[in-house]
Structure formats: C-alpha cells, structure tokens
Amino acid sequence: METKKFTTSPSDLQAAAQLIQQGQVVAFPTETVYGLGANALDETAVQKVFTAKGRPADNPLIITVDQIDQVADLALISPTARQLMNQFWPGSLTIILPIQTGKVSPLVTGGLDTAAFRLPDNQAARELIRLAGTPIVGPSANTSGKPSPTTAAHVWHDMEGKIAGIVDDGPTTVGVESTVIDLSVSQPTILRTGAVTQEELSQALNQSVIDATSTRALADNQTPKAPGMKYRHYAPDKPVVMFDPLDIAELKLALKPADVVLALEDDLNILALPGQQTWSLGLSMMNASEQLFAGLRYFDDRANVQTIYVERMPEIGLGRAFNNRLSKAAGNQLFIPKEG
Ligand code: TXA
Ligand code: MG
Known part of the structure; x- marks a missing residue:
C-alpha cells in the first residue's frame, strides 16, 4: 500500500479525512504522541488498525473525539466525568467510561463494557475528526511494543506501506502518552501516568484519586487493570x-x-x-x-x-x-x- 504524506493544510486535511471516511487508516498528530486514526464506528476500519500495529485483540483502543457530544452518543457521562472534561479537555487526559449497551464495537473495547475517550489539544487532529464526521480510534502510531512515535518520521519508520496516510504536524510537544483515568469504578483510578497529574485530578474532583501505577498499588493487586499494562511496552531492541x-x-x-x-x-x-x-x-x-x-x-x-x-x-x-x-x-x- 502506498502511504501518502499530508501536511496540515486545509486541502490535505480534507484528503486525509476522506481516506478515513473510506475506511482507511491515517496517522495523525496529537500533543502527546502520534495516533493511528480510523473510523471508530466501522469494524473493518478498526480491524486494520490492529493489523497495522500488530496489536493483541484484547488490548482496547482509545476513541478520539473533537466534541463532548460524540462521547455522549456512546457512553454514560457522570457529573464527575463532565467535570474532568470541562477542566482538562482539550488535553492529555483519557477518560474511561461505561458505554451504552451496543454502541461501541467489542473490537474497540476489547470486549469490556467500558471505553476510553480523549479530546486532544491539537488543532489538526480535531479538524481531521471534524472533517471525517466521526469519532476515530487513536492508539499510538507505533508497532506494538515499540516506543510511541513523537515525529511523523517515527510513524513512517513503523507504518510505511501499512497505512493509507500520515498527517505531519512536526514533533509533538508533550512526548509521553496521555494520563488514563478510570471513572467506571467506585473510586477514580489512574491507569497510566501522563502530563495531567494525580494531584491535579484529586484537586479537580475534591476527592482522592488512586494511582494504580504506583509500586505500592501494583504490589497490592497483581492483576493489571489496564489491559495494556500486561504487555511489554516502549521497548527498544537494545538493552x-x-x-x-x-x-x-x-x-x-x-x-x-x-x-x-x-x-x-x-x-x-x-x-x-x-x-x-x-x-x-x-x-x-x-x-x-x-x-x-x-x-x-x-x-x-x-x-x-x-x-x-x-x-x-x-x-x-x-x-x-x-x-x-x-x-x-x-x-x-x-x-x-x-x-x-
Ligand atoms: O496520548 C495518547 O493517549 C495517545 C494519543 C495518540 O492519543 N494514544 C495512546 O493510545 O496512547 P494507546 O492505545 O496506545 O494506549 C491506550 C491505553 C492502552 O494501554 C489501553 O490498554 C488502555 O488505554 N485502554 C483503552 N481502553 C481501555 C478500557 N476500556 N479500559 C482500560 N484501559 C483501556
Ligand atoms: Mg500505545
């Protein structure tokens, strides 16, 4: 497959959005790392993302949106969730919510009754989603097990020939993936650390937020809560x-x-x-x-x-x-x- 290179110009974003509408996979920039975009409501398109990444089927994908309404169509937004969205979106926070029955493909959720949502702080990403007219899945655009890509060249290295296009918006600014917080459980729980910190989240919610990634929390509970945690990650081949x-x-x-x-x-x-x-x-x-x-x-x-x-x-x-x-x-x- 020929992998097309796109800039963030209006006509390029239009062309990239069209590929997404046609069920193709297009890599896109966010402020954290580059993601692999595909229509989140099209199972055939979502399957292509798993294939391109070589990602295990039980590791669920983030759904990337450009407005909160798109989340409301698919999931249940509690007042707590609403508060975090208002305060930290657009931004480097992914929120796990219970889904409305039947609204999200089990391919996206890995068979869970929850899904992860994020509204990124990157103009081109949001314009791409707006033009495509659909929420897009957005796992990091690396081959499974490799460090996440922070430039379009990194994406090219891993994905050339495997996806339809890459939107190049230069190096990402944060450089590590978003914080993941699970709101589907009784006490808000951080499943992945990122630019939005435990302190900021606790303060915003006026209640303590558990950090399941801290060594103490992991020792207490050996089974990883985020499906992705059990896989080897971010690992170069060299020691x-x-x-x-x-x-x-x-x-x-x-x-x-x-x-x-x-x-x-x-x-x-x-x-x-x-x-x-x-x-x-x-x-x-x-x-x-x-x-x-x-x-x-x-x-x-x-x-x-x-x-x-x-x-x-x-x-x-x-x-x-x-x-x-x-x-x-x-x-x-x-x-x-x-x-x-
Ligand atoms: O910064 C980011 O979040 C980037 C950019 C591209 O948006 N995306 C990203 O996606 O890092 P990904 O798929 O590489 O990491 C998402 C993590 C995985 O560890 C996955 O297991 C977890 O979120 N996850 C997704 N849905 C989940 C769910 N319903 N319950 C628990 N964990 C979930
Ligand atoms: Mg990843």
Whole structure:
C-alpha cells in the first residue's frame, strides 16, 4: 500500500479525512504522541488498525473525539466525568467510561463494557475528526511494543506501506502518552501516568484519586487493570539501563565505548564524555519527556550502539510519567555502582 504524506493544510486535511471516511487508516498528530486514526464506528476500519500495529485483540483502543457530544452518543457521562472534561479537555487526559449497551464495537473495547475517550489539544487532529464526521480510534502510531512515535518520521519508520496516510504536524510537544483515568469504578483510578497529574485530578474532583501505577498499588493487586499494562511496552531492541543522577561519576567510569547516554543537558556537561555518543534530554523535565522516545528510537536504529543509559527524573509531575515509561523500556534495569 502506498502511504501518502499530508501536511496540515486545509486541502490535505480534507484528503486525509476522506481516506478515513473510506475506511482507511491515517496517522495523525496529537500533543502527546502520534495516533493511528480510523473510523471508530466501522469494524473493518478498526480491524486494520490492529493489523497495522500488530496489536493483541484484547488490548482496547482509545476513541478520539473533537466534541463532548460524540462521547455522549456512546457512553454514560457522570457529573464527575463532565467535570474532568470541562477542566482538562482539550488535553492529555483519557477518560474511561461505561458505554451504552451496543454502541461501541467489542473490537474497540476489547470486549469490556467500558471505553476510553480523549479530546486532544491539537488543532489538526480535531479538524481531521471534524472533517471525517466521526469519532476515530487513536492508539499510538507505533508497532506494538515499540516506543510511541513523537515525529511523523517515527510513524513512517513503523507504518510505511501499512497505512493509507500520515498527517505531519512536526514533533509533538508533550512526548509521553496521555494520563488514563478510570471513572467506571467506585473510586477514580489512574491507569497510566501522563502530563495531567494525580494531584491535579484529586484537586479537580475534591476527592482522592488512586494511582494504580504506583509500586505500592501494583504490589497490592497483581492483576493489571489496564489491559495494556500486561504487555511489554516502549521497548527498544537494545538493552536500556536507567541511572540515578547521583551515580554520574561512577557511570562515567563504567561506560564502554559503544555505550550511549541520554541525560539532561547540564548532566551531560558534568559527565563530559568526549567520543561517547549522547542525546540531550534538554534543560528540564518538560524537555526530557518530549525527547525520551526520540532518543531511544535514534540509538535503537544504530548498529554500533551497545547499551543505552538513560537518566531518571525526580518523581514529581511529568517526571513520574517519564520514569514510568523509562522503567518499562529498561525492563526495570537500574545502574548500580560497584562498591568500594
Ligand atoms: O496520548 C495518547 O493517549 C495517545 C494519543 C495518540 O492519543 N494514544 C495512546 O493510545 O496512547 P494507546 O492505545 O496506545 O494506549 C491506550 C491505553 C492502552 O494501554 C489501553 O490498554 C488502555 O488505554 N485502554 C483503552 N481502553 C481501555 C478500557 N476500556 N479500559 C482500560 N484501559 C483501556
Ligand atoms: Mg500505545
């Protein structure tokens, strides 16, 4: 299949929307990562998304909308849900709601009686949905198990020949996937960390919100609540190892010539590694989440690279989402300095 490249010009978005109406798959930008769009109400189109990603059928898809009314047509919107939509949409929050019986294909929900909804903060994405005239499914546009794509080039790398088109809106700004909150259970529960934090959500709802991704919550309940949690995620082929900024001096001594380092600009300067390949995570935690997947993908495609070392961020705000994606990519491997 020929994969067409689209800009965000009105005529290109029109052409991309037409492909979606025809039941084709088109990758689209959001502020978090690129998604794979297809008519959420067309089972044949949805099936093509699973095929292109190589995604297991029991891992449900997010439904992406450009207005809250489209959610009301398919699901039950509680006052709590309404509150979160008003406060955080458009934005990096995905909300899981009970669906109206028979309104959403089990292909989309993975057979659950709930579905995940998101209204992204990206003009081109919303215009595409508006022009297509239908909600679209929007899983991240990577091959299943690979880091999510934060540029159209990443999407091209994984999806060329497998989908009908890609809308290019440059690099995404957030860089990690949206926060997922489950409102179908008695107490609101975060299933995936992202730019919208537990503190912000608790404050908005004036009640405590459970974070099911925290290590304590996972230990209490071994069965993952988000179907996607049980799959290996965000994993490059090369080994990834996390390191703590406090261990920088020891790391420097341990590095082999073919090892590479992803770290904040200031810490790369402290490390001073002439001859070593490095990738700057920028000046702050905000830049770091934007750069993580791009850095992992860059080195994963380089034949001469051995191990990818990545700096951990402080466990606050977006740093929690960064560390969560990083520890998945690293399979939890942490650099431990040798004693003595
Ligand atoms: O930022 C994002 O959310 C991106 C952009 C493209 O919008 N999309 C994205 O979709 O990350 P995806 O499919 O890669 O991740 C959605 C996650 C998966 O882990 C899935 O298992 C979970 O949400 N999910 C979807 N529907 C669910 C449901 N009904 N109940 C529990 N988890 C659900
Ligand atoms: Mg994904």
